[in-house]
Amino acid sequence: MLYRTAGQFKTSYKADQALFPIRQDAVLLAIILTFAWVIFPMTASEFAFQTLLIPILIYSLAAMGLNILTGYAGQLSLGTAAFMGVGAYACYKLIEVMDPILAILLSGVFSAGIGVIFGIPSLRIKGFYLAIATLAAQFFLVWLFEKWAWLYNYNASGAIQVPNLQTFGVYVTGPQASSVTQYYVILGIVTLMTVLCINLTRGTLGRTWKATRDMDIAAELIGINLMRSKLTAFAISSYLVGVAGALFVFMWRGAAEPNLFDIPLSFDILFIAIIGGLGSILGNYLGAILIVGLPVVLNTVPEALGLEIKSATVEHYNIMIVGALIVFFLIIEPHGLARLWALIREKLIIWPFPH
Amino acid sequence: MKDIFITPFVDMFAAPDFLLQVLWEGLVSGILYALIALGFVLIFRSSRIFNFAQGIMVVFAALTLVGFHAMGVPAWTSVALTLGVMLALAVSIERVVLRPLVGQPDIILFMATIGITLFLIGFGEIIFGGENKVMITEELGIPTDSWVLEPWGGLLILEQKDVTAVIAAAMLVVGLLAFLNYTRMGRAIRALGDDSQAALSVGISLQTIWVLVWFIAGIIALVTGIAWGARAGVSFALEVIAYKALPVLMLGGLESITGAIIGGLMIGMLEKLFEIYWGQPLLGGNTETWFAFMLALVVLLFRPQGLFGEKIIERV
Numbered sequence: 001m002l003y004r005t006a007g008q009f010k011t012s013y014k015a016d017q018a019l020f021p022i023r024q025d026a027v028l029l030a031i032i033l034t035f036a037w038v039i040f041p042m043t044a045s046e047f048a049f050q051t052l053l054i055p056i057l058i059y060s061l062a063a064m065g066l067n068i069l070t071g072y073a074g075q076l077s078l079g080t081a082a083f084m085g086v087g088a089y090a091c092y093k094l095i096e097v098m099d100p101i102l103a104i105l106l107s108g109v110f111s112a113g114i115g116v117i118f119g120i121p122s123l124r125i126k127g128f129y130l131a132i133a134t135l136a137a138q139f140f141l142v143w144l145f146e147k148w149a150w151l152y153n154y155n156a157s158g159a160i161q162v163p164n165l166q167t168f169g170v171y172v173t174g175p176q177a178s179s180v181t182q183y184y185v186i187l188g189i190v191t192l193m194t195v196l197c198i199n200l201t202r203g204t205l206g207r208t209w210k211a212t213r214d215m216d217i218a219a220e221l222i223g224i225n226l227m228r229s230k231l232t233a234f235a236i237s238s239y240l241v242g243v244a245g246a247l248f249v250f251m252w253r254g255a256a257e258p259n260l261f262d263i264p265l266s267f268d269i270l271f272i273a274i275i276g277g278l279g280s281i282l283g284n285y286l287g288a289i290l291i292v293g294l295p296v297v298l299n300t301v302p303e304a305l306g307l308e309i310k311s312a313t314v315e316h317y318n319i320m321i322v323g324a325l326i327v328f329f330l331i332i333e334p335h336g337l338a339r340l341w342a343l344i345r346e347k348l349i350i351w352p353f354p355h
Numbered sequence: 356m357k358d359i360f361i362t363p364f365v366d367m368f369a370a371p372d373f374l375l376q377v378l379w380e381g382l383v384s385g386i387l388y389a390l391i392a393l394g395f396v397l398i399f400r401s402s403r404i405f406n407f408a409q410g411i412m413v414v415f416a417a418l419t420l421v422g423f424h425a426m427g428v429p430a431w432t433s434v435a436l437t438l439g440v441m442l443a444l445a446v447s448i449e450r451v452v453l454r455p456l457v458g459q460p461d462i463i464l465f466m467a468t469i470g471i472t473l474f475l476i477g478f479g480e481i482i483f484g485g486e487n488k489v490m491i492t493e494e495l496g497i498p499t500d501s502w503v504l505e506p507w508g509g510l511l512i513l514e515q516k517d518v519t520a521v522i523a524a525a526m527l528v529v530g531l532l533a534f535l536n537y538t539r540m541g542r543a544i545r546a547l548g549d550d551s552q553a554a555l556s557v558g559i560s561l562q563t564i565w566v567l568v569w570f571i572a573g574i575i576a577l578v579t580g581i582a583w584g585a586r587a588g589v590s591f592a593l594e595v596i597a598y599k600a601l602p603v604l605m606l607g608g609l610e611s612i613t614g615a616i617i618g619g620l621m622i623g624m625l626e627k628l629f630e631i632y633w634g635q636p637l638l639g640g641n642t643e644t645w646f647a648f649m650l651a652l653v654v655l656l657f658r659p660q661g662l663f664g665e666k667i668i669e670r671v
Contacts, residue, residue: 136648320477
């Protein structure tokens with residue numbers, strides 16, 4: 001009913017391949033963007049910014065990076081958090097010489113470089129062997145963050161602290177920056193990256209990746225350079241992940257120790273990408289909303305019911321419930337939440353007819 | 356350069372007894388890596404599931420054992436009860452998680468085992484609590500003294516519980532190989548690994564075999580849990596040794612039992628050697644977290660199928 005497509009005729013190939021072949025999609029997106037850009041910033045509380053809006057955006061961006069690599073190019077990676085760490089530490093060194101927002105955008109370049117180096121084994125090994133190989137990056141880089149004192153300017157704690165920094169006279173990082181400003185900076189960067197990703201995955205490069213993912217030998221036979229395809233996927237994926245890592249520390253956490261980038265963070269991002277849906281941009285947002293939002297909801301439930309549970313116990317229940325939900329979602333829809341939405345949309349278009 | 360290429364070897368020859376001690380320590384941890392890798396290999400061979408939950412199963416088995424004993428159950432009865440719990444776990448994992456996911460892509464099943472891992476972490480913390488516990492080593496009759504040897508006039512200390520662990524692991528492996536090669540059930544497991552369609556068509560039950568391999572993985576987890584718990588106590592920190600089994604798998608191949616054992620021993624010894632002679636003096640120590648991965652990575656660049664893995668033949 002809402003998704004009635006009657007009357008929307010496509011008379012050229014251009015129209016057929018448009019970003020929004022159905023007008024309602026564009027309207028829906030416009031509504032979501034209005035909420036994200038206007039309504040949320042005006043109404044959200046400090047709590048909502050810090051526990052929901054900002055982390056959801058940052059995790060979505062990291063998951064989008066991973067999704068490029070795993071969902072589009074088919075290379076399973078378990079080292080996402082380490083590349084986020086590279087972005088964060090690179091940013092920490094870069095803010096000494098440049099504007100913080102520029103530093104955040106540039107920090108991804110460093111993680112892209114490291115990503116390509118650790119992507120080289122993908123030319124020889126596949127599947128789970130490659131996944132374990134990316135764990136080498138995970139453990140080695142976290143160790144390096146701890147031992148290489150130059151990275152954190154030789155301070156005694158071994159952690160990085162985010163200083164107060166201004167862009168155009170407004171504080172954007174550090175304790176003095178307001179949540180709204182930070183939210184807009186993150187939203188701007190994430191929107192920009194999303195548009196880039198959508199177009200990349202629709203274009204030549206994206207098709208090259210998908211061919212590599214679906215059948216690498218066939219892709220090679222039709223003239224795709226597998227090395228270039230895999231390494232560009234590693235580079236672009238690590239760039240996005242690195243920017244997400246810089247945002248993670250500079251716009252949200254405010255400080256970071258090496259073990260922040262340990263393997264649980266990698267798994268969180270992988271959950272988001274897989275539960276959201278591999279090979280989908282929308283899925284990263286849906287997955288991030290679920291994985292970030294769930295603990296917040298679970299934390300408020302005992303209070304709402306008037307139960308007194310120690311916070312440590314709540315934490316354990318959270319882990320348990322998240323684990324069970326992951327299995328649950330995998331069973332009901334292995335292709336992720338994005339596929340679930342696609343099915344709903346399909347049903348809406350042909351409604352009220354069942355087929 | 357001298358520090359990298361000469362000094363470590365001079366040190367090794369100057370104190371051969373210390374070198375032996377380092378190798379022995381490496382061998383013992385290598386055995387444990389090999390045991391965990393063995394659990395992975397069994398499940399991977401028979402179901403193509405990359406079972407990430409093996410590490411938490413080790414913790415869970417050890418905690419259950421200690422928990423039963425704390426309730427006043429005699430030590431060996433607790434072992435039997437723990438085996439019962441592991442069987443129940445295998446059955447419920449197969450029923451609840453694996454059966455609905457049969458035929459899904461590998462990565463989905465892999466994610467499901469990570470889901471199981473998280474679930475077991477939360478569940479275990481709620482039931483047993485997060486604090487470090489003491490493994491019931493003496494109650495199980497494991498000797499806790501140590502032998503002091505004096506090779507070349509030096510000093511070499513062999514803890515008897517480590518010797519017991521090595522012997523128990525060796526017996527477990529021999530028993531497992533005998534089971535896989537000489538019993539109907541064992542052959543059914545291997546048949547399923549070789550060709551699942553053919554195995555199903557001759558009447559091998561997928562469900563039974565999956566429960567069986569997960570149960571065997573549970574037994575291996577219990578043995579690993581006892582051996583490692585005797586060395587370092589039982590806590591959730593044990594879970595990280597599961598990661599150590601991953602480079603072992605890369606090196607030995609995901610499908611090879613011999614590979615898992617030899618790979619485990621090699622990695623155990625090499626990472627100790629590297630840590631003592633290169634890592635601590637030159638790199639600030641704690642290199643054990645990544646050395647095994649880097650080693651496996653370098654080996655795989657030259658031998659993509661691992662040292663003992665089956666050669667992957669690409670078909671178009």
